[in-house]
Amino acid sequence: xxxxxxLFGLLGLIVVLVVVFGxxxxxxxxxxxxxxxxxRDIAIYTVxxxxxxxxxxxxxxxxxxxxxxxxxxxxxxxxxDRLHLPLYAGLCIGLLAGAAIGAxxxxxxxxxxxxxxxxxxxxDFALLGLIPVVYTALTANAAFTVKPDGMRExxxxxxxxxxxxxxxxxxxxxxxxxxAVAPMLALGYLYHGxxxxxxxxxxxxNPLAAELSGIPTRRRVVTAHLLSGLLAGLAGFMLxxxxxxxxATIGEEFLLPSFLGAILGGxxxxxxxxxxxxxxxxxxxxxxxxxxxxxxxxxxxYLNVYLGVILLLALSADRFLQRRGxxx
Amino acid sequence: xxxAPSAACCxxxxxxxxxxxxxxxxxxVPTAAxxxxxxxxxxxxEGSKVKVALVPGGAHPYFQPWxxxxxxxxxxxxxxxxxxxxxxxxxxxxxxxxxxxxxxxxYNAFGVFGVSPTDINTTFGDLKSKGxxxxxxxxxxxxxxxxxxxxxxxxxxxxxxxxAKAAIDAMGGKGVLVHLTGNNVDAxxxxxxxxxxxxxxxxxxxxxxxPVVADVDKDLQTAQKAVADLLAARGKEIGGIVSTxxxxxxxxxxxxxxAGLPIKVVAIDDDPEILRAIREGSxxxxxxxxxxxxxxxxxxxxALLQSQQCTMRQPGVVIxxxxxxxxxxxxDGYDTERRKxxxxxxxxxxxxxxxxx
Numbered sequence: 001x002x003x004x005x006x007l008f009g010l011l012g013l014i015v016v017l018v019v020v021f022g023x024x025x026x027x028x029x030x031x032x033x034x035x036x037x038x039x040r041d042i043a044i045y046t047v048x049x050x051x052x053x054x055x056x057x058x059x060x061x062x063x064x065x066x067x068x069x070x071x072x073x074x075x076x077x078x079x080x081d082r083l084h085l086p087l088y089a090g091l092c093i094g095l096l097a098g099a100a101i102g103a104x105x106x107x108x109x110x111x112x113x114x115x116x117x118x119x120x121x122x123x124d125f126a127l128l129g130l131i132p133v134v135y136t137a138l139t140a141n142a143a144f145t146v147k148p149d150g151m152r153e154x155x156x157x158x159x160x161x162x163x164x165x166x167x168x169x170x171x172x173x174x175x176x177x178x179x180a181v182a183p184m185l186a187l188g189y190l191y192h193g194x195x196x197x198x199x200x201x202x203x204x205x206n207p208l209a210a211e212l213s214g215i216p217t218r219r220r221v222v223t224a225h226l227l228s229g230l231l232a233g234l235a236g237f238m239l240x241x242x243x244x245x246x247x248a249t250i251g252e253e254f255l256l257p258s259f260l261g262a263i264l265g266g267x268x269x270x271x272x273x274x275x276x277x278x279x280x281x282x283x284x285x286x287x288x289x290x291x292x293x294x295x296x297x298x299x300x301x302y303l304n305v306y307l308g309v310i311l312l313l314a315l316s317a318d319r320f321l322q323r324r325g326x327x328x
Numbered sequence: 329x330x331x332a333p334s335a336a337c338c339x340x341x342x343x344x345x346x347x348x349x350x351x352x353x354x355x356x357v358p359t360a361a362x363x364x365x366x367x368x369x370x371x372x373x374e375g376s377k378v379k380v381a382l383v384p385g386g387a388h389p390y391f392q393p394w395x396x397x398x399x400x401x402x403x404x405x406x407x408x409x410x411x412x413x414x415x416x417x418x419x420x421x422x423x424x425x426x427x428x429x430x431x432x433x434x435y436n437a438f439g440v441f442g443v444s445p446t447d448i449n450t451t452f453g454d455l456k457s458k459g460x461x462x463x464x465x466x467x468x469x470x471x472x473x474x475x476x477x478x479x480x481x482x483x484x485x486x487x488x489x490x491x492a493k494a495a496i497d498a499m500g501g502k503g504v505l506v507h508l509t510g511n512n513v514d515a516x517x518x519x520x521x522x523x524x525x526x527x528x529x530x531x532x533x534x535x536x537x538x539p540v541v542a543d544v545d546k547d548l549q550t551a552q553k554a555v556a557d558l559l560a561a562r563g564k565e566i567g568g569i570v571s572t573x574x575x576x577x578x579x580x581x582x583x584x585x586x587a588g589l590p591i592k593v594v595a596i597d598d599d600p601e602i603l604r605a606i607r608e609g610s611x612x613x614x615x616x617x618x619x620x621x622x623x624x625x626x627x628x629x630x631a632l633l634q635s636q637q638c639t640m641r642q643p644g645v646v647i648x649x650x651x652x653x654x655x656x657x658x659x660d661g662y663d664t665e666r667r668k669x670x671x672x673x674x675x676x677x678x679x680x681x682x683x684x685x
Contacts, residue, residue: 034432141518291425327472
């Protein structure tokens, strides 16, 4: 149900890359300017990866993951701008909106039997049209720029601001990381410790067998897409807090990283196999490579080329070592 | 075994970032107060400790003059370094990370074209809180507040207004006008739409504006398709096209020429393709901006601020870097006027905007 051995390979790769980039550019270990923003990004994109992972667990995909984040963020912006709600109350409303649009998508798939690729693509187009209309009608600059109390602190504060007596946490770890750790723990428990979680995986590995075993597969499809919408909404919130406003374009960059983090981490596209920690490590790997390349001064012409080549080499080496380990 | 990878991750994370102890007193924020005034030219006394990073939102032909300006300002002002980095890929989060990476490499003054006008003030605020000089170049933040030290930019609403006025004049003050533009949910696009609307409103109904054709600046192919569809559907009734984005401007000039229609095209920016179209007559005019001046004068002012030789009299002030109507008549000589404007902006900084020791 979950992959374990590749995780050590991924972890090893990340450590090696950190050492290499740190040697090439000692600025890589700058807590304030490199590690803090890097870990903040890892937190955001881990949640994005988890949003894709939950639908991959049932053998589906969510091509509207970015637009669901924007839809959810739109409700959060509305809550702050029009209802003047506190930060976390607006977050709850946005998460409900994300969960609702996700559940609705799952319900369409379950009821019609149409492939998730088609339904989520259609949902993406629908939201692509709807969201700008709302923003254009309600805002002057296509964004809700109101900043509720606590938003700045959530963006800037680290565990260094959390102290027990005279000992504080690391200033390199953003408090926003907790927003990624919470769903990681919850999903880890769901898949490893609960019946619905195991039913999700069985639905993914063999829907017919799952159906014949008495698993309510349609309900599980709705559950997976609901969770995906919910997590996409959380990622939208985190990105809005990190950049400064709730805007229509939030989530535009989510689609590829959502697959990348999950798949690199060992989640199977065909369903039935997930890895929460793997999604975190897969996301971390790509972001560490990108940040390292930026720091060693790779220009636009070669940045994505090097990113692709390093990923390819690193993962090929990882799989090669795994196979050798299995044979021996 | 299940928790082993998780535990390993946590250990690595802790090992990497470690713990800290509570600071005994809050760190003092350095300030550079100066009450001195300057009425004459300001010479940068010591620029070798200033490293300027010029960071556009992503790759775009508009920013290519920044490269040359970066080299020129490094040489002219004897700066510690000037880098041009266009790897932000039009993503605000990536641009924020890039700025942090550059800061970690020792760059301490930033000229930035923000990807998201509604978010960029947050980025500027973060950079300022770390003690860096920051300029918003080529675009100002949305709204009334600018958290950067200054904004040196084309007033996009004014430039769009000028372009629409030029198109309306070329149409003889009446007819049907079309506005082609970029990302509809971008705050600057909304300003451009306002500028064109204003020019059309001033005709009291003599000019009819068709619905705005937005989101056609992603690439040239998208723009070409949009222009082809537009000309096929309504080409005969259109009297003028005003494009406030690069790709549709190039596509409109080529499309109108190919269709042989008497449509007056007014473009934005002075890309060689657009200048060629003006010389050939397939485009009536363009509104050239001043990217070189933004980067050159911006780097100079940033160096004065970061070296603490000067402070801004009014932090966040917005300065128009100029926009220039280019027609067949002045297509070969407009750059002289533009360079003169850059020099005037520099003088204005010295005389009015900076307070120097």
